[in-house]
Amino acid sequence: MATFSPIPGYTLGTAFTGLGLVGLFLPKTAYETFGLPLELLPGQQGISPMLYAKGVRDLCFGITYLVLQYKGMNEAVTVLSQTLCLVALGDGLIVWTYGGRKLKVKAFGHWFGILGLGFWSTWRM
Numbered sequence: 863m864a865t866f867s868p869i870p871g872y873t874l875g876t877a878f879t880g881l882g883l884v885g886l887f888l889p890k891t892a893y894e895t896f897g898l899p900l901e902l903l904p905g906q907q908g909i910s911p912m913l914y915a916k917g918v919r920d921l922c923f924g925i926t927y928l929v930l931q932y933k934g935m936n937e938a939v940t941v942l943s944q945t946l947c948l949v950a951l952g953d954g955l956i957v958w959t960y961g962g963r964k965l966k967v968k969a970f971g972h973w974f975g976i977l978g979l980g981f982w983s984t985w986r987m
Contacts, residue, residue: 866986871931871939879924885917892917897957897968923949936986943983950975 885892889909893900901910923946930938954972961968 866936868931870982871927871936874943875924875927875931877924878920878927882917882919882921882924885913885920889913889917896953897961897965897971899960899962899965940983940986943979943986947976947980947983950979 881892881895884895890900892913893909896916901913923942926942927939930942950972954969954976957972958966958969
């Protein structure tokens with residue numbers, strides 16, 4: 863197997879870790895970044911707990927990238943990248959369906975991620 867630069871793995875790991883931390887500590891910003899309208903809990907001022915689940919999800923993706931890259935598991939980094947293309951597809955569909963007229967366009971950001979990550983990870987195979 864060819865030797866690949868560790869930079870993309872660390873970059874993706876850092877990006878997903880950052881997205882996860884934003885979801886956990888700046889949830890209103892995470893809503894806007896993801897592409898959904900802000901959803902407050904009925905009768906409360908808190909944010910929907912599902913956003914925190916998304917923050918944990920992204921944080922776990924980031925840590926997984928970082929650990930796999932640190933361990934030199936290039937094939938695992940590639941497989942994780944291909945798997946996350948499905949996550950991006952699902953995220954885009956959620957935004958397209960529930961983002962409303964104003965935020966619907968953000969679905970394309972998720973789907974363009976599929977192109978970049980998909981081509982890059984397929985090239986690594």
